Amino acid sequence: MSKRTVELELATPGVDARGEPLRVPLGVAEPDLGTEHMLINIGPQHPATHGVLRLVVELDGETVVRVIPHLGYLHSGFEKLGEYRHYNQIIPLTDRTDYLSPMANNVGFALAAEKLMGITITPRCTVLRVIACEMSRIISHMVWLGTTSIDLGAFTPFLWAFQERERIYNLQEMWTGARLTTSVTRVGGMMADVPDDFVAGLRHFTRTFPKTLSEIDRVLTRNAVWVGRTQGVGVLTAAEAINHSLSGPMLRASGVAYDVRKDKPYLDYETYDFDVVVGEHGDVYDRYLVRLEECSQANRILQQALDRLPDGPVNIADPRVILPPKSRAMNDMEAMIYHFKQVMEGVKAPVGEAYVGIENPKGELGTYLVSDGTAKPVRWRIRPPSFINLSALPRMAAGHLLSDLIAINASVDIVMGEVDR
Amino acid sequence: MNPSVDALRATFGTAIGRALESCGDTIVYVARDALLDVMAWLRDTPEQAYDYLVDVTAVEYRDRERPLEVVYGLRSLARRADLRVKVELDPQGDLTVNSVVPVWRGADWLEREAYDMFGITFQGHPDLRRILMWETYTEGFPLRKDFPLRGRFSRAEQVRQALAAHPEAHYSMEELSIAEAYEELPADMKERLRRGEHGKLPDSE
Numbered sequence: 001m002s003k004r005t006v007e008l009e010l011a012t013p014g015v016d017a018r019g020e021p022l023r024v025p026l027g028v029a030e031p032d033l034g035t036e037h038m039l040i041n042i043g044p045q046h047p048a049t050h051g052v053l054r055l056v057v058e059l060d061g062e063t064v065v066r067v068i069p070h071l072g073y074l075h076s077g078f079e080k081l082g083e084y085r086h087y088n089q090i091i092p093l094t095d096r097t098d099y100l101s102p103m104a105n106n107v108g109f110a111l112a113a114e115k116l117m118g119i120t121i122t123p124r125c126t127v128l129r130v131i132a133c134e135m136s137r138i139i140s141h142m143v144w145l146g147t148t149s150i151d152l153g154a155f156t157p158f159l160w161a162f163q164e165r166e167r168i169y170n171l172q173e174m175w176t177g178a179r180l181t182t183s184v185t186r187v188g189g190m191m192a193d194v195p196d197d198f199v200a201g202l203r204h205f206t207r208t209f210p211k212t213l214s215e216i217d218r219v220l221t222r223n224a225v226w227v228g229r230t231q232g233v234g235v236l237t238a239a240e241a242i243n244h245s246l247s248g249p250m251l252r253a254s255g256v257a258y259d260v261r262k263d264k265p266y267l268d269y270e271t272y273d274f275d276v277v278v279g280e281h282g283d284v285y286d287r288y289l290v291r292l293e294e295c296s297q298a299n300r301i302l303q304q305a306l307d308r309l310p311d312g313p314v315n316i317a318d319p320r321v322i323l324p325p326k327s328r329a330m331n332d333m334e335a336m337i338y339h340f341k342q343v344m345e346g347v348k349a350p351v352g353e354a355y356v357g358i359e360n361p362k363g364e365l366g367t368y369l370v371s372d373g374t375a376k377p378v379r380w381r382i383r384p385p386s387f388i389n390l391s392a393l394p395r396m397a398a399g400h401l402l403s404d405l406i407a408i409n410a411s412v413d414i415v416m417g418e419v420d421r
Numbered sequence: 422m423n424p425s426v427d428a429l430r431a432t433f434g435t436a437i438g439r440a441l442e443s444c445g446d447t448i449v450y451v452a453r454d455a456l457l458d459v460m461a462w463l464r465d466t467p468e469q470a471y472d473y474l475v476d477v478t479a480v481e482y483r484d485r486e487r488p489l490e491v492v493y494g495l496r497s498l499a500r501r502a503d504l505r506v507k508v509e510l511d512p513q514g515d516l517t518v519n520s521v522v523p524v525w526r527g528a529d530w531l532e533r534e535a536y537d538m539f540g541i542t543f544q545g546h547p548d549l550r551r552i553l554m555w556e557t558y559t560e561g562f563p564l565r566k567d568f569p570l571r572g573r574f575s576r577a578e579q580v581r582q583a584l585a586a587h588p589e590a591h592y593s594m595e596e597l598s599i600a601e602a603y604e605e606l607p608a609d610m611k612e613r614l615r616r617g618e619h620g621k622l623p624d625s626e
């Protein structure tokens with residue numbers, strides 16, 4: 001008998017001689033299934049793997065002995081493509097890496113390119129980018145919450161979470177014209193300023209969103225099934241989490257109070273009043289608590305950002321970096337020359353290299369750019385947070401039951417567009 | 422300039438190459454043979470305490486004369502300090518460097534990715550296999566500058582190869598040995614796996 005196919009000796013025709021369905025009598029000793037390990041394959045097309053992740057699992061009975069993840073089904077070679085693109089042309093590629101928080105990826109890339117070129121952005125642009133980042137954090141955590149609760153058998157929070165995500169998506173669409181492929185930043189500014197009724201719409205969202213959060217909290221946090229499925233599962237200690245280079249909610253759930261927004265502030269995050277959410281036990285339950293609370297912290301930041309949103313331009317005034325308005329490009333000789341040079345040659349960056357890490361919903365999204373003085377980077381490296389967080393999965397899952405593997409894998413919060421890039 | 426550079430020079434002397442600053446980040450070059458000692462020292466010395474590995478990657482320049490660089494991003498979570506350590510390798514020569522997995526487990530997949538994309542061999546890595554490309558991929562290392570953007574084969578040839586591949590060729594030898602299923606494979610696939618470099622056949626010790 002092939003050991004790869006799980007066929008038990010229990011197989012029966014299903015009905016007895018009289019046509020009645022056979023039932024396995026209770027109390028019968030379990031058949032001797034042997035002691036050899038079993039190999040099963042999960043994915044790449046499986047809803048519980050949250051994308052095209054394939055896990056080959058070695059099982060002893062129902063206990064996971066080893067997990068071998070297989071990646072690369074969504075590999076698109078973004079980093080290679082970036083070496084053949086101008087800096088502004090790379091921004092649409094960043095949408096497609098972590099496609100659950102596209103605006104935050106846009107911001108991460110723009111910040112790195114601006115650090116490389118020594119550009120200081122305008123105050124209004126800074127606040128708008130904070131709004132973009134925190135909106136992304138909420139939608140990403142909402143998707144995580146919804147899909148994870150479905151994995152563990154709770155359907156209602158999924159509907160609530162996706163409804164909230166839909167409201168953010170509407171605002172995103174109002175601002176950028178796209179729901180997913182936002183491409184909202186440019187080097188030195190933004191693709192567009194926010195439309196007139198955006199601020200009112202976002203204010204309405206920040207007022208009503210906490211109600212949904214408290215509803216989700218009431219349904220899940222003290223739910224016996226949820227607690228039983230998540231507490232004590234997939235534990236990583238603080239030392240292990242640091243040694244595995246984890247970041248974001250995964251690191252903080254293990255009790256390490258590290259948040260890039262606080263510890264290496266960008267976009268004036270040090271001037272906002274918010275708390276770094278830290279867990280205690282490093283299990284799936286604490287990761288849930290951390291992400292849930294991060295949503296309300298993100299909501300707080302959004303409210304403060306809306307209050308302080310200054311007037312003024314969103315783009316810097318440098319015509320070598322920012323495209324002139326179309327009307328001027330068609331009527332003004334100088335503006336037309338700048339327009340031509342930017343479109344044909346691109347914006348040149350000085351020789352050097354820059355690394356900027358931002359606190360994305362999944363963890364620290366790093367953008368490492370190396371320039372040799374031309375308009376295209378020599379190397380564009382994405383430090384992918386969910387790729388690195390996923391690398392701890394075999395360590396976390398060993399010794400747990402197969403059903404816990406699903407919970408642990410969900411708690412990592414992977415998005416395969418970013419893992420495979 | 423990050424004060425760790427002077428401390429490194431005082432401890433390791435000539436193994437520390439030049440140090441420079443770019444956009445506010447300190448970069449220090451380390452001799453290839455001293456890498457593992459330097460990394461362990463940077464992590465374990467209390468005044469340094471670079472306990473967090475941010476990233477491992479590589480950079481190959483368009484200028485063929487310049488060496489290929491392996492880049493390590495280090496961070497001290499307690500001191501909030503960053504340091505970028507680089508090792509230079511000759512792109513035409515031996516692309517081998519010691520693995521830092523004994524120091525940071527987080528380097529595991531990052532080094533596999535650098536191997537997969539650049540062909541850098543990390544000595545001492547517990548499981549150095551391709552990670553994003555499939556294990557039987559033979560076209561080379563995609564992020565090297567001599568690798569064409571569209572790949573080495575035409576689109577038609579790539580599709581043909583993909584359709585001709587046996588789907589089970591995506592099981593690694595390690596997994597097949599768990600399953601003891603090797604004997605049941607078709608003959609052509611056994612042959613294909615036998616040609617693979619990174620698998621170990623169950624019957625060949």
